[in-house]
Amino acid sequence: MANSFSFELVSPERLLLSEQVTEVVIPATEGEMTVMANHAPTMTTVKPGVVTVKTADGKTERFAVFGGFADILPTGCTLLAESAVHVDELDRTALDKRIEAVRAELDGAGDEKKTRAEQFIAELTKLGEVVIPA
Known part of the structure; x- marks a missing residue:
């Protein structure tokens, strides 16, 4: 059996x-x-994507995260997400609202901010393709 460690999301x-x-x-x-x-x-x-967690009792949980950072130590890991939900709670409407909010920031944005926003939109779109059934 694999060693366990503490994890907080x-x-x-x-x-x-x-x-x-x-x-x-x-x-x-x-x-x-x-x-x-x-x-x-x-x-x-951490970029937008799916965090997959295998618990010590053998269950697998999946969460959609929308950025943040993770602090990893030999005894544990803490992931501080900008925003996160269980994948079962994520729906197309909520994801589309997030994408539209980022698109609204593109108008009048400088090149660097525009590039980051476009990358974020691409990551959110990929997240939707991975998590939400077509």
């Missing part, structure tokens, strides 16, 4: 999960990363 709205887990897959900005017990200390930014 926190958003400004609420604590979504606080459990002993065996594995967490995080959509880090530089690529997906898997966190397991005794992981080297790391801090990373």
